[in-house]
Amino acid sequence: MQRDVVITGIGLASSLGEGIEAHAAALARSAPPVVDTVSFAPYPVHPLKPLELDRQIPKKSDQRQMEPWQRLGVYAAGLALDDAGIKDDVETKSLLQVIVAAGGGERDHAVDGAILTGLRGANAPGAFLNERLMGDLRPTLFLAQLSNLLAGNIGIVHGITGASRTFMGEEQAGVDAIRTAHARIASGQAEIMLVGGSYNAERRDMLLLFELGGYLRKGDFAPVFAREDAPGLITGSASGFLVLESAQRAAARGAKAHATLGKVAASRSKRQPGTVETALRGLLAELGPVSTGALAISAATGAAGITAEEASAIATLPQARRIATGDLVGHAVEAAFPVSVALAAAALSTGQAQEAIVTGVGHWRGEGAARLGTA
Structure with missing residues (x-):
């Protein structure tokens, strides 16, 4: 059994602000990015725009016991629940399953x-x-550093009593979180799911780890697909959560569907020259024929070599308008793919395209792609 899956809730928070409107507007006008080149010099970072945490995390005690990446994720998850119209639906939240893509906790x-x-x-x-x-x-x-505490805090703060899972593994955790949630609903194993990820880029420990691997860009901002002079990541604090639902259930409760989530595919190639492009072309082929003028949203990292290969694979799509998520909000590692899918859904919901393809290649392993259409 393969059922249609729709996106009925979108929660986004980043350097652009929060919500569908702010992010859809930035997509439409290619807004200049918000970049901090001073606080962590020589490494530029897309800083999170301050949030009114009380709006989604009412208890100060809950806010205090969470680290910044957890507060960000809980906040964005609340936005998605609000948007789906299920924030106060106790019965639905007892059935709601949660899948989170997360890294480790933050250092003292x-x-x-x-x-x-x-x-x-x-x-x-x-x-x-x-x-x-x-x-x-x-x-x-x-305890605070456990990656599954984000899912736990989402459950506690928002009153979700269904099952939860946490995926770890850099960018591929975000791909597989979306892929698994979609597969469970499409196959009839679940009716409604909350899925997403969160990343705090304003952390010296993570910047150190990426720099030791030779991945970070230094100096001024440059677009993701134009970093050949100093290729590398520019990370960004961002969170993206989606409420996925079977089309039948959404229709029965009269919910607005922002977009359909067609297929999500994942791969893990051996990183040799040309293998990323080959793998991504294969994933795009799995998604099926793409209409002319589809929106192509890429979660590309900006890392040397693989970003050019991702661009070559995207170029095979017929006259697609290409947008790099990193140009808008920075690279959010585990949350990069969920944020990109959420941006695609926001674009379709606001009439910017009829179809969207999302791609994402991890900075050192893993590839993913997803296809979305208008509801």
Whole structure:
């Protein structure tokens, strides 16, 4: 059994602001990006536009116990529930299943800095390190770093009592979260799902990790597909959540469908020259024929080599209008693909196109593609 799947709720928050309107408008007019080149110099970052957290996370105690990426994700998930009209529907929320794409928790930079400074002068560095780790790191800190706490906090704050799953694994976690949620509804294993991801780019620890791998761009902003002078990622704080629903259920409750989610495909090629383009062409072929003038939204990273291969694969689509998510909100790693699918749905919902293709190639592994149409 293959049932039609529709998107009835969109939750977006990024450097552009929040909600469908702000992001659809930016898509339509190719708005200049919001980039901070000072706070983490020499690395540019797309900073999150401040949110009124009380609107989606009423309790201050809930806000305090979450890290920034969790607050961002819980907020965007609430926007999606509101948009789908199920925020106060207890019965629906008891059936609602949640799939989250997430990375690890955030570091305590003050503790890390104090330990590294102390190590320089320690007579017995090993003993010093063990002592400080046992004394300075609270058990609750380790709990806060668990990736599945985003799904847990979404359930607690928004009263969702259905099952939840968390996928880890950089960009591919976001692809597989969308792919799995779609497959479960299409096959009849679920009726309605909340799926998405969240990423806080304003973290020195993550910038360090990407820089050690040689992935980050330095200096000024440049469009994703024009970074040959200094190729690399420009990360962005962003979250995208979607309410996916069987078309029959959505119609029965009179819900507005922003778009249909046709097929989602994923692959993992061996990273050698040409393999990314070949893999992505294969995924696009799996999606079926694409109409002339379809919108092509790419979650490309800007990393050297693979971004050019992704561009070549997209160029095979008939006269598609290409937009890089990274040009608007930056690269959001685990959340990059969910954010891109949410942007595509927003564009279709506001009449910017009749069909959209979303592509995404991970910075060092994994490829994905999805097809959306008007509802």
